[in-house]
Amino acid sequence: MRKRVLILGSTGSIGRSTLSVIESQREDFEVFGLVCKENVRLLNEQIERFRPRYVAVLESSKKDLVDLERGRVLTGMEGIKELIAMEVDIVVNAISGSQGLEPTIEALKRERTLALANKESVVMAGRIISRLASQSRARLLPVDSEHSALFQLLERFRREEVKTLIITCSGGPLRDYDNRALSEAKPEQALIHPVWTMGKKITLDSATLMNKAFEVIEVRWLFDIEPERIRVLVHPESIIHGLLELIDGSVFCYMAHPDMRIPISFAINEGKRRHLPVKGLSLEDVACLTFFPPDEERFPAIRLAYEALRVGDSAQVVMNAANEVAGIAFMQGRIKFTDICRIVREVMEHHEVRPVVDSTELVLELTRWARSFTERLLEEEYE
Numbered sequence: 001m002r003k004r005v006l007i008l009g010s011t012g013s014i015g016r017s018t019l020s021v022i023e024s025q026r027e028d029f030e031v032f033g034l035v036c037k038e039n040v041r042l043l044n045e046q047i048e049r050f051r052p053r054y055v056a057v058l059e060s061s062k063k064d065l066v067d068l069e070r071g072r073v074l075t076g077m078e079g080i081k082e083l084i085a086m087e088v089d090i091v092v093n094a095i096s097g098s099q100g101l102e103p104t105i106e107a108l109k110r111e112r113t114l115a116l117a118n119k120e121s122v123v124m125a126g127r128i129i130s131r132l133a134s135q136s137r138a139r140l141l142p143v144d145s146e147h148s149a150l151f152q153l154l155e156r157f158r159r160e161e162v163k164t165l166i167i168t169c170s171g172g173p174l175r176d177y178d179n180r181a182l183s184e185a186k187p188e189q190a191l192i193h194p195v196w197t198m199g200k201k202i203t204l205d206s207a208t209l210m211n212k213a214f215e216v217i218e219v220r221w222l223f224d225i226e227p228e229r230i231r232v233l234v235h236p237e238s239i240i241h242g243l244l245e246l247i248d249g250s251v252f253c254y255m256a257h258p259d260m261r262i263p264i265s266f267a268i269n270e271g272k273r274r275h276l277p278v279k280g281l282s283l284e285d286v287a288c289l290t291f292f293p294p295d296e297e298r299f300p301a302i303r304l305a306y307e308a309l310r311v312g313d314s315a316q317v318v319m320n321a322a323n324e325v326a327g328i329a330f331m332q333g334r335i336k337f338t339d340i341c342r343i344v345r346e347v348m349e350h351h352e353v354r355p356v357v358d359s360t361e362l363v364l365e366l367t368r369w370a371r372s373f374t375e376r377l378l379e380e381e382y383e
Contacts, residue, residue, distance in 0.1 A: 004032035005268060006083055008103050009094035010046055011039040013198045014117045014143065017260045018092050019050060021268065024277055029268065033083045035095070040065040056080050058099070081106045090268050092143070093118045096201050097324055098367055101125060105360055108132040108140065115267035117143035119214045123320045125363050126221030127313055127356060140222075141267040146215055147222055148263035149242030149254035154223065156252075157244065164245035165219055168235035169294070170195045172207040174337070175234070182298060185337040187330065195238040195258050204327050208340050209294060213305035217316055220309055227309040232302055233291045239281065240289065257281045300341045308348065313356035315348050317363055321370035322347035329378050347374050 005022060009015045015036075022029045031050040036043045037058045044067040047055060055066055056074040066073045074082055077099070084091055084106045091107040092115045093100050100118030105125070107114045109132065116122070122129055133140045142148050146167040154162065173192045174185055190207040191200060198206070205211035212232055219230050233243075238258040245251050256262050259278045266273065296303045308315040326343040329335045335343070347370055356362055 002028055002030040003089040003268075004030050004087060005090045005092060006033040006035070006086075006088045007031065007092045007094065008035040008080060008100070009037075009092075009096060009117075010034040011036040011042040012094055012096060014094035014260060014264070015092070018094065018115075018264050018268070019046060021261050021265045021276070022050070025265070025269075025274055028274075029090075032086070032088055035080055035083065037095075037099075038062055054083055054086070056083055077102055084110055084112065088112060090115060090270075092264075092268065093121070094143070096199055098124060098320060101360070101363065104129060105132065108136060108138045111136050111138045113139045113141070113268075113270060115141050115143050115264065117264075119144060119211075119218050120320050122218045122221050123214045124317050124367065125313075125356065125360060126217060126316065128358055128360060128363070130221045130224065131358070139270065141270065142218070142222060143260075143263050143267050144215060144218070145241045145256070145258070145260065145263050147218055147242070148266055149256075150219065150223060150244070152266070153242060153244045153252055153254055157246065161246050161248075162244055163247045164229050164231055165223065165225055166231045166233055166243040166245065167212070167215055167219060168233050168238070168240055168242070168291070169206070169209065169212040169215075170236055170238045171234040171294070172209060173203075174207050175236070177298075179298060179338075183336050183338045187333070190330075190337060194236070200331070201324075201327060204331065205323070208301050208327075208337070209299040210301040210323050210327075210341070210344075212294070213301040214320070216302060216305040217309060227306055232294055234294050235289070235291050237286060237289055239286055255281060300345070304341060304345060304348065311348070312353055314351060314354040314366055317356065317366040318348050318351045318370040319344055321367040322374045325371050325374040325378070334378060343374060343377060346377065 007015050031052045033054040034052045035056045040062045054072045056079040060075040063075050090113045094117040098120050101121045104121035191203050193203050240253045240255050243253040257279050308319045322344040326340045
């Protein structure tokens, strides 16, 4: 019997890659539902190709543009939750940004297999998500290449043997810019990623290294490990995605060609390996692998992540929300590239530290406060 897959964010890069994997494994998967924010043109193409039973669009004004029978088109966050409550086996959460939180929580409460590509969920509510995942029959499998790598490596060792978890990053499109060039960087420069093809938000977050900062927070919650045992290395070739340093000094790594279909297939197949029509890894062609620590003076985002983990859960919520607002302001030409992390830090410093134990409403309240405060800060400084 084919497993029914619901893809949230089907028109984004992860969603499109997921559909590519399913197309190569049609005997095992049925596209039960597709969800997009507003790209109805591409959604209609996906409907024609994969024939889902249901679709949902976050923007209700787009509903009448969807090429599917009216009763099978849902809208908004409630529509997404309704889809998750149906007879779905696997939920792929590839929604971008903080909108992915509620679907993540709903999928875990409904005890679905959750292939999670929405890192903001874990940044905002890591403690809540890790508790839900451990206390229910839900299964959470990370889709990010780095966390998928660590997940697979950790299966092979006892936890007491592990000393340090290491994730890598390409360094982003502005990796070699000096301070002056970073200050003058334009959105079009920040959106040309040297390795991955991704949406605008995650590409910008990769340029600031905020994406990697969020992944540090993800590692802490997904694998229940102390922040001081998490490291980041810049690895321009993007061949090694994660490493384990063991207590005897040995290091094991996960290597793969940078293609998101590999971790996606691993996740939706719930840890089983399947043939994929992807490029194989040729070390002869790679020839050289380089590593160096991130420059936290030019790219302070990773330092902010460790600070947020030290301060507490509310700081992580605020960090995420402030980054979303500041990132949009940069894309609109309102602030400089180097202002993004500075503004995020300032919002974090002004927030009231509050414990987030089990209340998603508190998470949403903190998010609303951080968004509002960031906007006021932008108006005071730049308008």
